[in-house]
Amino acid sequence: MSNAVWAKSRHFLFYVCGENVRILLRDLSKLDSLKIRRREVVRVLRRRLGKIGEVLSIEMDPEIIVEICPYVDAACCHKLIERLDDRIGEIMSRPLHPKLLQSLLGISSQERLRWTKDGRLPRSRNINFRRGRVVSIASYPIDVALEISNNPSVVEGWRRCDCEKGLF
Known part of the structure; x- marks a missing residue:
């Protein structure tokens, strides 16, 4: 099983794990702010990553782990990963009602x-x-x-x- 970096972004690291790509949150101190809005985060991850590949699983304990089976290589996904990163950053910093x-x-x-x-x-x-x-x-x-x-x-x-x- 290889752990080569597939792609990087501000908030995530994308690793190759066999046939799939595993996505991990870079800064675990930000996990609590994402867990508060868990449903929204899962929805955003599914929607954005669904354009890159088939989302196999999403776990948020003890860290965010997303496994996808990508349709395309990382070079083609740069814009999608950037938009995902921006959206997750907005969710993490949004004030609480x-x-x-x-x-x-x-x-x-x-x-x-x-x-x-x-x-x-x-x-x-x-x-x-x-x-x-x-x-x-x-x-x-x-x-x-x-x-x-x-x-x-x-x-x-x-x-x-x-x-x-x-x-x-």
């Missing part, structure tokens, strides 16, 4: 609103859309949310502080 943040941190909407208002949860920007009137929703930076989710004592400390103040 409130529901996703709440499920990631295991907090209620009241806690999210209170902690956003007093500055403990930083906002990245507001998303505005029209639904009869203009509705504005805060979005949250993914890196800060992942940092907090990896350290559950932060949320517990905030809850304890709120309890002492009589807010909870």
